[in-house]
Amino acid sequence: MALTVVGSIAFxxxxxxxxxxxxxxxxxxxxFSLAASFFTEVRPVxxxxxxFGPEQFAVLEGRxxxxxxxxxxxxxxxxxxxxxxxxxxxxxxxEDTQLGVFGEFEPKLSAAAQAADTLFLANIQPDLQRQxxxxxxxxxxxxxxxxxxxxxxAKDSLQAAIAEVDCLVVNDAEIRMLTGESNxxxxxxxxxxxxxxxxxxxxxxxxxxxxxxxGFFALPGFPLEDVRDPTGAGDSFxxxxxxxxxxxxxxxxDSDLRRAMGYGTVLAxxxxxxxxxxxxxxLSREEIDERFEALRAMTQFEPLPAA
Amino acid sequence: MALTVVGSIAFxxxxxxxxxxxxxxxxxxxxFSLAASFFTEVRPVxxxxxxFGPEQFAVLEGRxxxxxxxxxxxxxxxxxxxxxxxxxxxxxxxEDTQLGVFGEFEPKLSAAAQAADTLFLANIQPDLQRQxxxxxxxxxxxxxxxxxxxxxxAKDSLQAAIAEVDCLVVNDAEIRMLTGESNxxxxxxxxxxxxxxxxxxxxxxxxxxxxxxxGFFALPGFPLEDVRDPTGAGDSFxxxxxxxxxxxxxxxxDSDLRRAMGYGTVLAxxxxxxxxxxxxxxLSREEIDERFEALRAMTQFEPLPAA
Numbered sequence: 246m247a248l249t250v251v252g253s254i255a256f257x258x259x260x261x262x263x264x265x266x267x268x269x270x271x272x273x274x275x276x277f278s279l280a281a282s283f284f285t286e287v288r289p290v291x292x293x294x295x296x297f298g299p300e301q302f303a304v305l306e307g308r309x310x311x312x313x314x315x316x317x318x319x320x321x322x323x324x325x326x327x328x329x330x331x332x333x334x335x336x337x338x339x340e341d342t343q344l345g346v347f348g349e350f351e352p353k354l355s356a357a358a359q360a361a362d363t364l365f366l367a368n369i370q371p372d373l374q375r376q377x378x379x380x381x382x383x384x385x386x387x388x389x390x391x392x393x394x395x396x397x398x399a400k401d402s403l404q405a406a407i408a409e410v411d412c413l414v415v416n417d418a419e420i421r422m423l424t425g426e427s428n429x430x431x432x433x434x435x436x437x438x439x440x441x442x443x444x445x446x447x448x449x450x451x452x453x454x455x456x457x458x459x460g461f462f463a464l465p466g467f468p469l470e471d472v473r474d475p476t477g478a479g480d481s482f483x484x485x486x487x488x489x490x491x492x493x494x495x496x497x498x499d500s501d502l503r504r505a506m507g508y509g510t511v512l513a514x515x516x517x518x519x520x521x522x523x524x525x526x527x528l529s530r531e532e533i534d535e536r537f538e539a540l541r542a543m544t545q546f547e548p549l550p551a552a
Numbered sequence: 553m554a555l556t557v558v559g560s561i562a563f564x565x566x567x568x569x570x571x572x573x574x575x576x577x578x579x580x581x582x583x584f585s586l587a588a589s590f591f592t593e594v595r596p597v598x599x600x601x602x603x604f605g606p607e608q609f610a611v612l613e614g615r616x617x618x619x620x621x622x623x624x625x626x627x628x629x630x631x632x633x634x635x636x637x638x639x640x641x642x643x644x645x646x647e648d649t650q651l652g653v654f655g656e657f658e659p660k661l662s663a664a665a666q667a668a669d670t671l672f673l674a675n676i677q678p679d680l681q682r683q684x685x686x687x688x689x690x691x692x693x694x695x696x697x698x699x700x701x702x703x704x705x706a707k708d709s710l711q712a713a714i715a716e717v718d719c720l721v722v723n724d725a726e727i728r729m730l731t732g733e734s735n736x737x738x739x740x741x742x743x744x745x746x747x748x749x750x751x752x753x754x755x756x757x758x759x760x761x762x763x764x765x766x767g768f769f770a771l772p773g774f775p776l777e778d779v780r781d782p783t784g785a786g787d788s789f790x791x792x793x794x795x796x797x798x799x800x801x802x803x804x805x806d807s808d809l810r811r812a813m814g815y816g817t818v819l820a821x822x823x824x825x826x827x828x829x830x831x832x833x834x835l836s837r838e839e840i841d842e843r844f845e846a847l848r849a850m851t852q853f854e855p856l857p858a859a
Contacts, residue, residue: 262734332734333728333734334734421640427569427639427640427641428776428777428778428779429757429775430775430776430777431777434777448758450736451755451758451759452758452770452772454772454775456775460850461775461850462850462851462853463759463772463775463850463851464772464851465759465761465770465771465772468736468737468761468763468768468770469735469737470735470737470738470741471735472735500853500854503852503853503854504853504854506853507853537855538855541853541855543767543768543769543770544769544770544771544851544852544853545810545851545852546769546807546810546811546813546814546848546851547807547810547811548844548845548848
């Protein structure tokens with residue numbers, strides 16, 4: 246059991262109809278690691294600037310996340326994102342992105358990070374994803390996230406990166422965009438023809454769908470009356486999903502993948518209840534399992550009429 | 553077991569990326585009745601013009617739908633809708649609507665139609681819905697669909713109509729619009745405060761969610777690689793849902809409502825595989841139950857790891 250994730254480690258400024266934060270801990274690798282930390286040993290890889298200090302490390306270490314592969318660049322500034330959400334929280338408007346130390350990032354994984362059983366390549370430039378993938382040759386299970394920017398500007402490289410992983414985890418619109426196929430089931434099949442044996446289509450508040458060779462599974466988003474900040478929901482989903490699978494300590498079968506979808510859904514749902522990492526950082530495994538069971542109860546139905 | 557539905561009985565002209573039809577049988581009450589006919593005795597109520605002839609009646613009667621309450625207006629023209637769908641099939645663009653005989657519709661239900669155990673008020677002007685509701689005082693279970701037009705132009709009347717039914721079945725965006733509440737769980741609760749004990753939020757390709765007093769249930773859309781025409785999907789969903797419930801011949805409990813969601817999902821999925829009523833008109837109960845079981849298998853997950 247050892248999970249390595251590469252991706253942004255950042256500061257976010259976020260404004261939603263329910264409040265705002267001017268500078269909070271964020272980034273895909275951070276949200277992913279916090280979510281995964283409830284299931285396994287997780288090691289985020291990525292650069293930060295001098296502005297990333299003990300307060301930020303403490304949040305990660307409070308969840309026993311291994312921070313040795315977070316590279317603190319002297320004189321550098323951490324990745325920074327500023328965004329806002331409108332009334333319905335479904336669309337993020339990016340107002341500012343400053344790459345900082347991420348502009349010069351060249352992944353060099355420690356021996357421990359390279360020895361991962363499970364690898365997740367969060368949304369970064371696909372050539373960087375491939376560099377990390379090649380350093381983790383022994384991973385039993387690997388996944389990848391991406392975004393429209395790379396589909397538009399680095400499609401060949403992204404397709405090559407996808408071919409090298411077991412599971413693609415992206416928004417459903419991106420699966421359509423990547424494949425040029427409007428039908429999601431066909432689009433997922435086209436992705437699997439590139440290499441992956443599983444495709445997870447994230448669908449925002451509608452939940453997520455899982456496509457495998459001959460299977461389909463889907464879960465709704467967990468219904469919440471209070472959603473304050475959707476930032477990091479997709480990364481928390483991936484963290485719950487890959488964290489649970491890595492924690493099994495063995496090859497995952499279809500039942501495992503379905504439960505992983507459940508844990509992904511649950512972690513995403515906690516993430517959006519408060520700003521940034523605030524809720525997940527103080528979450529407990531008991532709360533997670535309780536919501537997992539509630540989700541299961543919300544999605545089951547019986548074949549025969551009740552007596 | 554007797555189900556009455558009031559709504560449009562129409563001709564549709566539809567163009568999608570996968571083909572077009574210049575004049576085909578359509579309308580909410582038609583799609584609803586065909587779907588419901590696999591479970592119970594169904595009686596559509598509504599006016600048609602002289603252009604509605606034996607060929608159209610034959611489609612309904614081929615499914616043993618009771619057509620006595622379809623009023624053929626001498627010299628009149630049937631409701632006509634022309635629409636087209638773009639690449640992703642999610643948005644319908646209306647190009648023409650001709651109310652025809654629907655412009656003068658004054659519902660007068662036969663004694664048999666009034667004696668319904670279950671009543672569905674498809675999307676028509678809310679005052680007409682209320683007139684029909686008042687004529688079916690003995691219905692054990694009643695439902696209502698609506699649209700943005702009535703929320704914008706007849707909101708008070710629509711709210712009064714909603715207060716008089718057991719179950720609201722509309723698109724999720726319409727639940728938000730109706731209540732002014734962006735959070736769907738809160739919006740559904742606000743609807744239940746008006747009167748209904750259940751709210752079904754239709755979510756297009758993402759499926760549908762069911763809110764009850766203290767419960768939540770959701771199903772994804774059935775995954776299909778070939779979707780040719782989404783027209784009538786929502787009405788077919790409602791037909792499967794209310795048809796199944798009426799066919800039980802007794803008060804529905806929460807397990808029944810969940811299975812009804814399953815049958816609604818299945819009927820909607822068949823409906824979109826071909827144009828208009830083409831697929832559902834030649835469907836069998838065996839095909840329905842087979843897909844129902846497939847849907848169940850696609851949405852179940854187990855609490856404990858497999859051995």
